[in-house]
Each structure stands twice: as C-alpha cells, then as structure tokens.
Amino acid sequence: MLTRSGAHAPLAWQRKCDRQPDKPRPGSCEKGTGHWLWPRDLLHEIQRKLRVEVVGVELRPPKDQVAVPILRCDAIRETLPPADIAVSLTMVHHLSQDELVRLIRNVGHSCWRFLILDLVRHFIPVALFRAFVAPFVNPINVEDGLRSIERAFTVLELTHIVSEALAGSAASFRLEVAPFCVRQIVDIRN
Numbered sequence: 001m002l003t004r005s006g007a008h009a010p011l012a013w014q015r016k017c018d019r020q021p022d023k024p025r026p027g028s029c030e031k032g033t034g035h036w037l038w039p040r041d042l043l044h045e046i047q048r049k050l051r052v053e054v055v056g057v058e059l060r061p062p063k064d065q066v067a068v069p070i071l072r073c074d075a076i077r078e079t080l081p082p083a084d085i086a087v088s089l090t091m092v093h094h095l096s097q098d099e100l101v102r103l104i105r106n107v108g109h110s111c112w113r114f115l116i117l118d119l120v121r122h123f124i125p126v127a128l129f130r131a132f133v134a135p136f137v138n139p140i141n142v143e144d145g146l147r148s149i150e151r152a153f154t155v156l157e158l159t160h161i162v163s164e165a166l167a168g169s170a171a172s173f174r175l176e177v178a179p180f181c182v183r184q185i186v187d188i189r190n
C-alpha cells in the first residue's frame with residue numbers, strides 16, 4: 001500500500017543530495033517498489049531531476065514496464081544491482097526482525113548508503129490515521145493502514161535491529177523520527 005509518509009522518502013533523499021552539491025550524483029536502487037503508479041512516477045521524477053540512473057527492485061514487478069526499470073528480485077536473499085544509494089520505502093514493516101537484519105546486510109554488499117523510511121508503531125499515528133485519514137478512504141484501506149502501523153517497528157526496536165545488523169562492521173547509522181511519530185528514517189552508511 002502506498003502511504004503518504006512513504007511517498008516522501010525519495011524527496012528526503014533528494015534533499016540530502018541537494019545539501020551535498022559537491023558530491024557526485026549517485027545512482028539509486030529502491031527496494032519493494034510496489035505496483036502503484038505513483039511511486040514509479042516519483043522514481044522517474046527523481047531520475048529526471050537528479051539525472052541519475054534509478055532501478056526498482058520488487059518481488060512481484062508489474063508487467064507493464066515504465067521509464068524506470070523494476071527488476072524481479074528478493075532484496076533479502078538475492079544479489080542486488082550495485083548502486084550508490086538504496087532506498088526502502090514503507091517496505092520493512094512487512095519483514096520480521098530477522099529478515100530486516102538480512103536485508104540490511106544484503107544491501108550493504110551492493111550499496112554504500114541505505115535509507116529506510118517506514119511507519120512507527122505508536123499510538124499517535126494510529127490516532128491521527130483514525131481521525132484524519134480513515135473517514136475519507138474506503139474500509140479496506142482503513143484496515144490496511146491500521147494493520148501496517150501495527151506491524152511497524154517501534155523506534156527502539158528499529159534501533160536495536162539496525163545495530164544488530166551492523167555489529168562488527170565499520171558501518172554507522174542515524175535514525176530520525178518525524179513529529180508525532182508519523183515516520184522514521186534510518187540512514188545507514190557502509
């Protein structure tokens with residue numbers, strides 16, 4: 001499911017790149033691209049504006065390919081295409097703790113930086129979703145949205161999982177939580 005918080009991840013990444021104009025423009029790889037047109041359009045927009053090569057990775061890629069190639073690949077278990085930056089957009093709440101550790105280590109083999117954006121399991125986003133989103137969308141989307149927040153990691157859980165995944169390596173990470181816990185972003189540098 002595409003969430004509003006999820007849609008902002010590439011933009012956050014774009015802002016990070018904008019703050020470092022002297023750095024070379026990186027290639028990017030997004031994990032769990034999904035089938036929705038909007039994130040694919042967003043990836044295409046990133047590709048066009050930043051003049052970088054963007055590749056999507058998805059367990060079940062859409063049949064109709066668009067401007068951004070989306071590869072059929074299990075981002076946890078299979079070798080990923082090399083990229084400067086990997087972005088995971090509202091995908092990791094689908095994973096168990098063990099799978100997330102494996103994803104982080106697998107991405108580390110192909111990308112020097114990994115941005116993970118996801119939901120936060122917390123009562124505030126649940127309350128905000130019930131008040132400001134649920135009344136305006138259909139009941140299936142309400143159920144899906146609430147279940148996604150329930151499956152998300154807490155900030156503490158995500159911190160522990162990323163620490164475990166990087167233990168013994170030279171990699172470092174920073175975790176930022178948005179106001180009202182509407183999303184969390186982990187920035188891993190390998």
Ligand SMILES: C[S@@+](CC[C@H](N)C(=O)[O-])C[C@H]1O[C@@H](n2cnc3c(N)ncnc32)[C@H](O)[C@@H]1O
Nearest residue numbers: 001002006032033034058059074075076089091
């Ligand atoms: C909630 S959707 C997010 C899609 C898109 N990133 C967005 O923000 O709209 C999660 C996607 O991750 C994909 N996915 C789950 N596990 C995966 C894996 N191990 N490798 C690649 N894709 C995976 C699912 O097939 C699903 O399309």
